[in-house]
Amino acid sequence: MLLKKRGYFFVLDAVLGLIVLVTGVVLITSSYINAPQPVQVELLSDDLLNFLSNTKIKDLNNPYAGIGGELWKQGEITDAENSLLQQAGEFYATNKPDTAEKFIQNVSKDIIPSQFRYEVWMNDIILYPKTPTAEHIKSKDGTGLLLTSKKITFGIVNKTTSNLWGPYNAEVFIWEK
Amino acid sequence: MGKMRLKNKGIFFTFIAITIMTLFVIVFTPQAEISVQKDMQATGARISSIDDYVDDLETRYFETVLRATTYKAILSLIYYMNSTGSFIPDIDSAFSEVMLKGTINNVPIDSITNKKIMDNNTLTNWSSRITEAAKDTLNVNTTIKITNVTVFQTKPWNIDSSLTINFTVQSNVAEWRKTSAITATISLEGLHDPYYLVNTNKAYTNRIKKSSVEFNQWNIAKTREHLRNGTYVYWQSPEAPSFLMRFTNTMTNSSCCGIESLVNPNMISPSDQRESYVDYLFWTHKFQNNCAQLYNITGLWDEFKYFKMDINHIVKYNITAQDAVKTC
Numbered sequence: 263m264l265l266k267k268r269g270y271f272f273v274l275d276a277v278l279g280l281i282v283l284v285t286g287v288v289l290i291t292s293s294y295i296n297a298p299q300p301v302q303v304e305l306l307s308d309d310l311l312n313f314l315s316n317t318k319i320k321d322l323n324n325p326y327a328g329i330g331g332e333l334w335k336q337g338e339i340t341d342a343e344n345s346l347l348q349q350a351g352e353f354y355a356t357n358k359p360d361t362a363e364k365f366i367q368n369v370s371k372d373i374i375p376s377q378f379r380y381e382v383w384m385n386d387i388i389l390y391p392k393t394p395t396a397e398h399i400k401s402k403d404g405t406g407l408l409l410t411s412k413k414i415t416f417g418i419v420n421k422t423t424s425n426l427w428g429p430y431n432a433e434v435f436i437w438e439k
Numbered sequence: 440m441g442k443m444r445l446k447n448k449g450i451f452f453t454f455i456a457i458t459i460m461t462l463f464v465i466v467f468t469p470q471a472e473i474s475v476q477k478d479m480q481a482t483g484a485r486i487s488s489i490d491d492y493v494d495d496l497e498t499r500y501f502e503t504v505l506r507a508t509t510y511k512a513i514l515s516l517i518y519y520m521n522s523t524g525s526f527i528p529d530i531d532s533a534f535s536e537v538m539l540k541g542t543i544n545n546v547p548i549d550s551i552t553n554k555k556i557m558d559n560n561t562l563t564n565w566s567s568r569i570t571e572a573a574k575d576t577l578n579v580n581t582t583i584k585i586t587n588v589t590v591f592q593t594k595p596w597n598i599d600s601s602l603t604i605n606f607t608v609q610s611n612v613a614e615w616r617k618t619s620a621i622t623a624t625i626s627l628e629g630l631h632d633p634y635y636l637v638n639t640n641k642a643y644t645n646r647i648k649k650s651s652v653e654f655n656q657w658n659i660a661k662t663r664e665h666l667r668n669g670t671y672v673y674w675q676s677p678e679a680p681s682f683l684m685r686f687t688n689t690m691t692n693s694s695c696c697g698i699e700s701l702v703n704p705n706m707i708s709p710s711d712q713r714e715s716y717v718d719y720l721f722w723t724h725k726f727q728n729n730c731a732q733l734y735n736i737t738g739l740w741d742e743f744k745y746f747k748m749d750i751n752h753i754v755k756y757n758i759t760a761q762d763a764v765k766t767c
Contacts, residue, residue, distance in 0.1 A: 424510035429572035
C-alpha cells in the first residue's frame with residue numbers, strides 16, 4: 263500500500279515538474295518571438311538617407327527627376343551634380359514644397375518596402391508627405407518602433423553667383439505599418 | 440526513521456529543481472540579452488552616423504564651400520581691381536585673406552567694391568555654420584582650423600583652389616582627429632578679364648569666353664569673329680599669361696594655361712596705335728618700336744580699322760598676305 267502511494271507521488275511530481283519546465287520554455291521562447299527587430303528598420307532609414315545623399319541627379323534614371331526628365335525640362339533642376347538630398351533641399355530653400363514632395367516621392371518610391379511608412383524632413387519641416395493622412399499619423403503614433411537617420415545638407419543655389427543655401431538638418435523617419 | 444529519510448530526499452529534489460530553474464532563468468533571461476544588444480546597436484549606429492559626417496565633411500561639405508567661396512573671392516578681387524584701378528601685388532595672399540576674412544589689407548573688400556559678395560560668405564563663416572548645424576543635428580562638437588588656402592591653375596579654362604584643414608569631431612562615444620587637403624575647381628568662363636579693366640580704367644571690359652575654333656581651322660573670317668566676340672584662345676606652347684597672372688600684371692608665358700584675346704580698336708582711344716593688338720602684347724608695348732614685324736590687317740579694316748598684328752600671330756591665325764600689309 264505504501265509503495266503504491268509513493269508511485270503516485272513521484273508520477274505527480276514528475277508531471278508537475280514537466281509542466282513547470284514546458285511553461286518556462288514556452289514563455290522564454292515567446293518573449294524572443296515578440297522582441298522587435300530594430301536592425302532592419304534602422305538599416306532602412308540609413309539606406310534611404312544614404313541613397314538620397316549619395317545618388318546624383320546625373321546618375322538617376324527617372325523620367326520625372328533625372329536628366330532630360332520633366333523637372334529638367336521645366337528648368338526646376340539645373341545642376342546634374344546635385345545629390346537627390348541637395349536637390350530636395352534646394353526646392354525647400356527656394357520655397358517649392360510641392361515640387362520637393364513630388365520629387366522625393368518619385369525618387370524613393372521603389373526604395374522602401376511597402377510594409378513600411380516613411381517621412382522626409384528638412385530643418386524640422388516635413389517635405390514628404392507634405393500633408394500626412396490621418397491613417398499615416400495614426401500609424402506613426404501607434405508604432406512600437408520608429409527610427410530616424412539624420413544628415414546635414416547644403417548646396418549652391420545659383421551657379422552664376424555661387425550663392426549657398428543651408429546648412430539644413432535632413433531627417434528620415436521610418437516605421438512598420 | 441523511514442519517514443525522516445523520505446523527507447530528506449524531498450528537500451534534496453526540491454533543491455535540485457530550484458537550482459535548475461534558477462540556472463534556466465539566468466541563462467535565458469531575454470531582457471538582459473536584448474538590452475546589451477540594444478546598447479551595442481545604438482553605439483554602433485551613432486559611431487556610423489558620425490563617421491559618415493566626418494567623411495562628408497572631408498569630401499563634400501568643404502568641397503562645396505570651397506567651390507562657392509573661390510568663385511566669390513575671385514569675383515570680389517576683379518571688382519576690387521575695377522574699383523581701385525590697380526593690379527594686385529600678390530594674388531595668393533590677397534586670395535587667402537579674402538577667402539578667410541573677407542578683407543583685403545584688413546579692409547572689408549565689400550566696402551571697397553560696394554557689392555555684397557563676401558559678407559557672411561567667407562570660409563570662416565561657413566565653418567561656423569557647419570559646426571553649429573552638426574551640433575544641432577548630430578550632437579557633436581566640431582573644431583575646424585583652416586591652415587592654408589591657395590589658388591592656382593593647371594588648365595587654361597579653370598581655376599583650382601586648395602584648402603588644408605585640421606578638424607576634430609567629438610561625441611560622447613568617440614573622437615575623430617583629421618588633417619585634410621581639399622581642392623575645388625571653377626570655370627573661368629563669364630568672369631571679367633581684370634587686365635582689360637585696369638589698363639583701360641574700366642572703359643573696356645571683356646568676359647572670358649573660350650573660342651570654339653580648332654587650332655588648324657583659323658583664317659581671316661574666323662579671326663574677324665574672334666575679334667568681334669572678344670573670345671579667348673589657348674595655343675599649344677603658349678606665350679600668353681594665364682588668367683591669374685592677369686591679376687598681377689605678370690605678362691610672361693604660362694606653359695599650362697596661357698590664354699589670349701584680341702583688342703578691338705573700336706573700343707580704345709586712340710584706335711590707331713603702333714602695337715600688336717594681341718592683348719598681352721598691346722599693353723606691354725612689345726612692338727611699339729619694332730614696326731618691321733608689325734602688320735596692318737587690312738582684311739579686317741572694314742569693321743576693325745587700324746587693327747594690327749605681329750608676324751608670329753599672323754602665322755598662328757593663318758592670315759594671308761592679301762589681308763596683311765607691313766606697317767613700315
